[in-house]
Amino acid sequence: MAKYAIGLDYGTNSVRTLIVNVANGGEVATAVWTYEHGTEGVILSNDPNLARQHPGDYLRGFEIAVKAALAQAKRAVKGFKPADIIGIGVDTTGSTPLPVDEGGEPLAFRKQFAKDPAAMAWLWKDHTGVAEAEEITALAERMRPQYLGKCGGTYSSEWFFSKILHCLRTSPKVFDAAYSWVEIADWIPAALTGTELPSKLTVGICAAGHKAMYNDAWGGYPDAEFLGKLDPKLGKLRARLRPKAHNVSKAVGGLTPEWAKKTGLPAGIPIAVGAFDAHLGAVGAGIAPGTLVKIIGTSTCDMMVAPLASNLPDIPGLCGIVPESILPGYYGLEAGQSAVGDIFNWFVNYVQPGGPKAGSHEALTAAAAKLKPGESGLLALDWNNGNRTILVDQRLTGLLLGQTLYTRPGEIYRALIEATAFGALAIMNRFEEYGIKVQQVINCGGIAEKNPLVMQTYADVTGRPMKLSRSAQTPALGAAMAGAVVAGKFAGFAAAQKAMSGLKAKVYQPNKQANAVYRELYALYKQLHDAFGTEQWEGKLYNVMKDLIAIRNRVRR
């Protein structure tokens, strides 16, 4: 009799339930439910930096999407029974922390705070804590520089303590009413398993390590003295945070009878520690030592792992290096590009060259595909939304260079694609410079699935084959793997991946000629990159445009 695991993928606008055959990774059913609060699930305000979610949506979404997926599975698979579900895994966005009371209830569930955005879950992309992030970074630089060493040197406004401190400063009623704060990656598994909150909360290492400066090397979360310097009330919160964080191979508990009754799932099936979508996505795509997993969408997340036993140095510019944040037994290494699809979307939606029809992604891709590498004479930097890796600098911007009186939109579109490929190569090179060899690259995400020109360009620019994850929903698949692992179906994630994940037959192979031109272009990109992006740079830029023209003239011949 086939057995199944469920992956729950809590995204920005909706939750997805995926039912997976643990023997072969077959995705037998999936259901998506869009959150009902706010605009497509996001609570907004006049402040463009504010983005919140109502935690009730997570629970209601669980019930609705699970029931829908189960019904679909019954229709699709002969003999399928909900009792064949053996475990559940959960991935979420993050850092998305939520204030809870002493009894573990979200403050958002109280009438008093039912409409107060400060009492909601502070969604990953909420940037209201910009000032607090700078304050935390400055204090850590002076007082605890080691805290910044593992998160790229800068504490972000998107992260745990920036949001909590901003709440303390701007919504003191909510802050004072909160007993503690919990990432939704931890809160959802706790809610489904009836875990007593917050005292018995199981905290995941992924959120804690990447967003809250948690590290066993210094005793877990930042110490009370440090937090107290930011605000005495924040210092007091420290005692209410859990002492130890866990990886995704641990079960938080079993599904409560109440939730079992509501959904039809078997009571007591184990639910794994929660983790971020990108990280369980990497698991679902088949991450392993030597494998770079790239999730390519509006931005990218580039992930690798390295054995815990290895003597891993700090790697400048990496967003995070956290033990077991992706796979148990391995450091999780996270890099990324702040914008990829978003840059193409900007060109199409904001510049809209030629109007809505001529300027569509399809039309521009078709025009761009006709060009040879170097033919346009254009070179761009992929910094329209700053640079996450390897420069870790939000205050960088886009650059387009080489335009003449005859430059056409398709040429610019191609230059933008190439710029993101150069940015991807800079990340791969950084991994390798620090001894993390990239032996294969597995891509997933919307752009990897849908745009062959982008994938071919990445192969040509990097000189490496670009492979694609077989699954189109790797985060939910990775979560289902965690469910299967905590259910005891596999000895570990390597076995789960062997059974449940795989690659598409299509592999984008690098073209040698194209790669030769792109090596030259990358050298120029790197010149601009270093000139505009590093303080140390003292070289000249004189040759850049001339080399571009020479290359263009040569390839046109």
Place this chain on the structure above:
Amino acid sequence: MAKYAIGLDYGTNSVRTLIVNVANGGEVATAVWTYEHGTEGVILSNDPNLARQHPGDYLRGFEIAVKAALAQAKRAVKGFKPADIIGIGVDTTGSTPLPVDEGGEPLAFRKQFAKDPAAMAWLWKDHTGVAEAEEITALAERMRPQYLGKCGGTYSSEWFFSKILHCLRTSPKVFDAAYSWVEIADWIPAALTGTELPSKLTVGICAAGHKAMYNDAWGGYPDAEFLGKLDPKLGKLRARLRPKAHNVSKAVGGLTPEWAKKTGLPAGIPIAVGAFDAHLGAVGAGIAPGTLVKIIGTSTCDMMVAPLASNLPDIPGLCGIVPESILPGYYGLEAGQSAVGDIFNWFVNYVQPGGPKAGSHEALTAAAAKLKPGESGLLALDWNNGNRTILVDQRLTGLLLGQTLYTRPGEIYRALIEATAFGALAIMNRFEEYGIKVQQVINCGGIAEKNPLVMQTYADVTGRPMKLSRSAQTPALGAAMAGAVVAGKFAGFAAAQKAMSGLKAKVYQPNKQANAVYRELYALYKQLHDAFGTEQWEGKLYNVMKDLIAIRNRVRR
């Protein structure tokens, strides 16, 4: 009884006749005739570099446009009589040389060559002689570096000897049939006055000095040894070129009875030495020591004069410094930007942001006008067509920097306008660095007339009032002034300008606040300019984007 002069303005597509009252500059009649050969007067071929004109069009155009203007004047001015016309001046495009036979006839008038483009006038924008221009530059660098000192260091494919040498190489039958070559600025006055060609041809200093390396300091045109090194046949041509060139205060001769009969003009009225449109345009706009005249169209021509008595140094980057090329008694100094309106046209016609309607000049200007200086965070270089002054480098290209995921077309359009203003300021600064003080700026040309946002931006960026020439057709007006001077109506051009030229009432005054922001932006522009445009540059670019963001944040506050 009022007296009048005629200005004949031979443009790229048509000839304009302007009848001007010499007492007050009143433009009483004007007529335009589009040449009948080729496409809008330009003979083209499969080679995109080729652009020729049929010399017959110049003569037929004279007859038609003069008769039409006279008829119009009769209707417009009570008592007007053709006999009241006292002189004629001629301006033309250039360098536009024409092969003529020993009798002075254009070869194009012979049946044998009637359809041979090589026998036509080689229009200024004909670039077929690119290889020959490089050859001439290289030889001059080795053998006669002084020849390049007065023309910015590079001999252009648009100029006299590049075209002749290209004809020699590619159309030897035409070259061999030609006795000599004549600029149309010299040929048209000669034809109208019946001057015996080529032995008695009166050559203008403007064309000879700016385009044919003529300078009295080294005995006129380049010597036979130099030309002979390029090709022995070219060396032999040297003896058939005139020994002495003249300024526009000299009369070539009197209108022949034949032309008088054909047009109704009085026979014998003097015709001045011809000159280029931009230079007589500067005269028409009121050029004088301390006055910069900017002709702003698809590109710009920026002109000043300095007393011949002054100890004028070579000014690096200036296209040409030629005694009396603009005004008798003064050095003519010519600078320019390779593209201004052409950059805006590129953005509208090639990028076409938002489609044909949303991306029109009008819509983009309206959107750009709503922005404050520095607000977009964008910075551009105005090099889409290379940089004429002060870098004299065709191998430079455009650059746009500072774009985010929210940058809109109106912001880019404004950044392009600002870039051309920064380029204009770099030229003004270069004049002043070499002791040529800019005391006032007079603008003319299509963009100066039609786009107040451009003019205001130029005032704000340069911190100087932008004045406008009263006449919208300054080249023809300047030509008419030359006609009045050679007719003896004025002692010189200063008196002619005082009587006949003037300014519009509207003056664009610089805004102090805007100028303060633009000073900061110009410093960043100069950083990019020097980084990308000069070989000597060794500085850092690190601050550019950060400063831009800081400025943007500040002005948005």
